[in-house]
Amino acid sequence: MGEFEIHQPEKSSNRTIRMPDELIERMGKIAASKGISFNQLVIQCCNYALDNLKSDDNE
Incomplete structure (x- = not known):
């Protein structure tokens, strides 16, 4: 599994x-501590989850 990295919007x-x-x-709380918007954290979490799905779950 890859490492989760926070980046700018x-x-x-x-x-x-x-x-x-x-x-x-x-x-x-996490978004505030990292200096990014809540929305950008949601986007990054979703991308990370989708990128790390088991290969038989990917569409």
């Missing part, structure tokens, strides 16, 4: 999602 589009309050709080 790229160009993006808007999409509304719902998340559990506890997850939002945890991610908000």
